[in-house]
Structures are given as structure tokens and as C-alpha cells.
Amino acid sequence: MGEIRDANRSKKSIIVAATKLFAKDGFDGVSVDAIAKEAGVNKAMLYYYYKNKSKLYEVVVDMVLEDIYKTVLEKNSQHKKPIDKLYSFIETFAKYAKANPHLSFFMLNELASDGKKLPRDMFLGLRKIFGLLVDILKEGEKKGCFKKTKPIIVHFMIVGAINLFISTKNLRKSVEDELGAEVCNECKIDEVARYLYDYITKGIS
Template sequence: MKKRNAEETKALILSNATILFAKYGYDGMRVDNLAEISKINKATIYYHFKDKSFIFETILLEMSKLILDEIKIKVENENTIEKKLEAFLDAVIHIITTKRDLAKIMMQELALNSKNLSDKAKEDFFKIIKILTDILDEGKKAEKFIQIDPFLIHSMVIGSINYYYSMKEANQNEANQNFKVPFYDNAALYIKEMVLKYILK
């Protein structure tokens, strides 16, 4: 078996830690379990990360960077304010629907009033809100959008899509066929369209 280098080991730790944080939450994640599923000893984990909170912060900072990069790429390529708003929503939806463990961690932290977030992580997440705020302000000045609270829009998109997909995943894992209900593959698109119809004049 090929020996992992330091970067590969760190990536493995973060990947498995993301799974455990998403499943058990911050308080329920145990470094012992992380070492077990990573097939490394705890000393190796502590060599790369000083403690559990540092692992968690690293994951959150990577998540916020991922979202910011996705938003910037999509938004900067558009030349109308309507398309910029749509691009912002597309970027957030893409992360929520393709990075499910990260999305679950995000929702857990919001539910816990962000008690485990560092100041740096909070700052990065507020940068995301600032981009949305600027888009909405520009659209309002151009008389394209209604006056709307950016936090409300952000919460509507993240909350509704994350909840929908979490329920869909739970439904897929339901063994009893009597409890299974139909879920749609393009639900995120419907939610985006509802938000756009609400904001656009």
C-alpha cells in the first residue's frame, strides 16, 4: 500500500471529519471515531490539527471559500442585475445540493446560533451575505427588485432547499414502503423560481 504524504493525510482527516460532523454534530463528533474510520492513530490527527475545534474551523473556512468562489465565478460573468441574482442563487444551490455534508453542518450551526463558529468563519459567511446585499441594493435602485431583507432571502433559499433534500434523503432510507412519498429531482429549481418571482418587479 502506498504511504500517504502529509497533505493526503490532512485531506483524509478533513473528509472523514466532515462526514462525522454532519452525522453527529459538533458535540457528538469524537476524535476516537475519526481516528478509527481514517485508520490512523489520534496522535497523527493531533499532529496535523491541534484539537477538534481547529478541525471544525478548517472545514468551515474551506466551505465558505468554496461558496464564495462559486458565487464570484457565476456572478461576475453576468452583465444584468437580474442575471447576477439568478447566478448567486445558482451558486448557493449548487453547493447545497452537491456538498450535502457541508450543507448539513451549516444548518446545524445556524440552529445552534453559530456557537461553534470562529470569528474568521463568521466573517467569511457574512461576505456571502454582503454580495447578496449589494445585488439586491443595485436591483432596488434600478427599480428591478422589491425592497427585501437579504438575510430573509438567504435563509429562504438555504433553509428550504436544505430541508427538502434532508427529507428526501430520509425518505430514500425509509424501509417501510408505506411511508415513502414522491420527491422531485428539480425541486431546487422550483424554489429558485419562486424566490425570483417574489423579488422581481
């Protein structure tokens, strides 16, 4: 039983722990010791495999964004019509965010920090996802089914609404007695996706 030494297992457990903790408390809110403890490895292993805390954070964010990008990209390729692609974009993103709530934290955090945190091209991941939507909107425009619009605004409507909805799950639950139905605890993420699709298509049709 090769349980004793296994580089891959160690590396992966570090990533899993770091993803979990960074998503919960942010880069500055987590100590390297805490990550090592959560991962069940010696702290020096983090430096051995990932050089330092910042680099580890970059790897985590890159992985998270790359994964959502690939997921959306793959689902999108299954559709032909721009309007179907648009729905697929929204729905896939929404479902993914629901299944992987850490995504919302990282996206909101990276976007909110405005490139101050890590000067690298960490935003490549964000740009790639945005690029998918740009292509959909441009194609629709060319084919005459969409009116001209501002992709960045549409993009921020979609990812803003979905990420905020996901990341405020507990928050909304805690105030439901005061605000009642308005905070929409019974809402499924599918409903958010449908509203977004509905409002946006009406806007660009």
C-alpha cells in the same frame, strides 16, 4: 513509491474523514478516535496537525464555506443583469448543495447554534455568502429593477429552503408512502431553485 510518509496525504485524509463524520453526526457526536480511524491515521496526528478537535472542526467548516462562496462568486461574475445574477446565485447554491450535501448540514448547524458553539469568526464564511446576495439585491434596487426588500429574509428563504430540501432527502423518501406526492421526492433540486426564483422575483418586482 512514496506511500509510507506523506504529510499532505495525511492532512488531507484527516480533513476528508472529519468533513464526512462531522456532517453526519455533528461536532459532539463524533469522537476523535472515530475520525482517526476513518482517516486511517494515528489519533495523535490530528493533534499534531490541527492542535485539537475544535480547531479541526473550524478548519473543516471554513473550507466548506469558503468553497461554496468561491463557487457562487465565480458563477455570478459571468452575469451582468441583477436578475440573472439572482438566478445564478440560487441555482449555483442549489446545485452545489446537491453535489456536496455536507454543506447543508454545516450551514444549518452553524446557523442554528447561533454562535454559541465556536466563538471565533467562524461565521465569516456565512457572512461572505450573504454579502453576495446583498450586493445583487442592492444593485437591482439601484438600477430600478428590484423593489426595496430585506436581504436577510430573502437569504434565509433561499438557504433555508434549499438546505432543508437537501438534508431531508432520506427523510422524505421514508415517508413518501404516507404523504405521497406532497413530499416531492421526484422533485429535482433545479425545480426548487426555479420555484424560489419565481416567487422571489415576483415579490421584488
